[in-house]
Every structure is written in C-alpha cells, then in structure tokens.
Amino acid sequence: MSDDKNLRDDLNDMLGDAKEKANEFAKEAKESASEFAEGAKETFASGENKKILAGVLGILFGGLGIHKFILGYNKEGGILLGATLIGILLSCVGIGILFVWIPGIVGFIEGIIYLTKSDAEFYNTYQAGKKPWF
Structure with a gap:
C-alpha cells in the first residue's frame, strides 16, 4: 500500500511539474506571438513596406x-x-x-x-x- 501511495505521489508531482512547464511555455509563446503581431502591424500599418x-x-x-x-x-x-x-x-x-x-x-x-x-x-x-x- 505504501508503494502505491508513493507511486501516486510521484505521479502527482510529475503531473504538477508538467502542468507548470506547459503553462510557462504557453505564456512565453503568447508573449512571442503578441510581439510578432505588434511588429507586423507596425510595419504594414505605417506603410513602410508596400x-x-x-x-x-x-x-x-x-x-x-x-x-x-x-x-x-x-x-x-x-x-x-x-x-x-x-x-x-x-x-x-x-x-x-x-x-x-x-x-x-x-x-x-x-x-x-x-x-x-x-x-x-x-x-x-x-x-x-x-x-x-x-
């Protein structure tokens, strides 16, 4: 029983770590996409490249x-x-x-x-x- 509990705790810890990493990656991707969109909007809205x-x-x-x-x-x-x-x-x-x-x-x-x-x-x-x- 204690082996099952330890295994479950380990799996929960790994799942929590994976969720944290996924959230961090999603946040970074969102920031990068936002910066790229802003740069593209500035380039074409200002008429720099026609x-x-x-x-x-x-x-x-x-x-x-x-x-x-x-x-x-x-x-x-x-x-x-x-x-x-x-x-x-x-x-x-x-x-x-x-x-x-x-x-x-x-x-x-x-x-x-x-x-x-x-x-x-x-x-x-x-x-x-x-x-x-x-």
Missing part, C-alpha cells in the same frame, strides 16, 4: 503606373500613364497598340520583380534606395 500592394498592382494595372504612384515615383508613374493614354488615343492609327502594350509589359515585369524580392531587399532597393525602374 511590396505586395505594389507588386499586385504592377501585374494587374502596370500600364497605368499605379504601382509607381504607390511607391512615391510620381514622375515614372506619370510616364507610364501618359504612354498608355497616348496609346489609347493613337490606337485608331495602329501604332498606338505599341504604346498600350509596352507600359503594360513594363508594369507586369516590375510587379513580378517586386514580388520575388525579399521584404528587406525590396525595402532597401525601391523604398529606401529609390530605384525607379526595374
């Missing part, structure tokens, strides 16, 4: 230069938008098709480049380094 937005807009609406305006490249965005609008106006002549397709292809390629770069590389190249083309 990689995904610029990349998707470049792929979908590259000819309009919206992705350039998002990154703060107003002159380059205006060039793409102007070329597209001139191409639309000249499309009745036939040569305008080139003016519509070329900015679209440039925007598409830039969108793919934006999305394939790492977040840090994108930020350093296009936002901090202000590299306007490709």
Whole structure:
C-alpha cells in the first residue's frame, strides 16, 4: 500500500511539474506571438513596406503606373500613364497598340520583380534606395 501511495505521489508531482512547464511555455509563446503581431502591424500599418500592394498592382494595372504612384515615383508613374493614354488615343492609327502594350509589359515585369524580392531587399532597393525602374 505504501508503494502505491508513493507511486501516486510521484505521479502527482510529475503531473504538477508538467502542468507548470506547459503553462510557462504557453505564456512565453503568447508573449512571442503578441510581439510578432505588434511588429507586423507596425510595419504594414505605417506603410513602410508596400511590396505586395505594389507588386499586385504592377501585374494587374502596370500600364497605368499605379504601382509607381504607390511607391512615391510620381514622375515614372506619370510616364507610364501618359504612354498608355497616348496609346489609347493613337490606337485608331495602329501604332498606338505599341504604346498600350509596352507600359503594360513594363508594369507586369516590375510587379513580378517586386514580388520575388525579399521584404528587406525590396525595402532597401525601391523604398529606401529609390530605384525607379526595374
């Protein structure tokens, strides 16, 4: 009987220790997740990294230069938008098709480049380094 009682006491002690360790681990995991979420929220809420937005807009609406305006490249965005609008106006002549397709292809390629770069590389190249083309 005393062996059973000792075994039960040992098992209860081990169970208590396991519960304590699990609670400590859960608390640490919760704190880490909270810190990570806060950091991610600060990065994207403040608009520091616009990689995904610029990349998707470049792929979908590259000819309009919206992705350039998002990154703060107003002159380059205006060039793409102007070329597209001139191409639309000249499309009745036939040569305008080139003016519509070329900015679209440039925007598409830039969108793919934006999305394939790492977040840090994108930020350093296009936002901090202000590299306007490709």
